Amino acid sequence: MSGILETNVVTQVGFIVRDIEAAKKKFAAFLGVEPPPHYDCGKYETTQTVYNGKPAPEANSFLAFFNAGPNLQIELIQPNGVQSTWQDFLDKHGEGIHHIAFNVKGMDKIIMNCEDFGMKLVQRAKYGDGSGEYAYLDAEKDLKCIVELLESY
Numbered sequence: 001m002s003g004i005l006e007t008n009v010v011t012q013v014g015f016i017v018r019d020i021e022a023a024k025k026k027f028a029a030f031l032g033v034e035p036p037p038h039y040d041c042g043k044y045e046t047t048q049t050v051y052n053g054k055p056a057p058e059a060n061s062f063l064a065f066f067n068a069g070p071n072l073q074i075e076l077i078q079p080n081g082v083q084s085t086w087q088d089f090l091d092k093h094g095e096g097i098h099h100i101a102f103n104v105k106g107m108d109k110i111i112m113n114c115e116d117f118g119m120k121l122v123q124r125a126k127y128g129d130g131s132g133e134y135a136y137l138d139a140e141k142d143l144k145c146i147v148e149l150l151e152s153y
Helices: 020-031 085-093 107-116
Strands: 012-016 038-040 061-067 073-079 096-103 120-126 132-138 146-152
Touching (some): 020 073, 107 132, 107 146
Antiparallel strands (some): 012 096, 120 132
16 A cells, blocks of 8 residues: 555544533434443553653543444544643634544554654554554644544554
């Protein structure tokens, strides 16, 4: 597969919201499904979140997920008020589409490819359950969005 991500399949679209309960109800009604549970994205001890190159032990959010077809997920993210890519987006843009995500293999290599393409790594962490990690890259200048990389171990 060509391209800097070595894939061109979008697997997730993430939305920043102020009130995850209200957003879940609206998306559920829109999609004709039950509202999913939401959960805390994890403690620093397990996620080791890094924001703008520095440990971010207080950065956190509530997350909820909807399956929107066989290969696409809608993620709702309510930031906790602490500086993070989520809170920065909310402060700058308000609620809305935060990122498009792609499943990748070889996170470090793909991040380097993205940086060579002109993106900036802004946040990276492990999944709270240890099954993988994510990275957010600022691509707003050229792609008009944040790109999220997801890797499962």
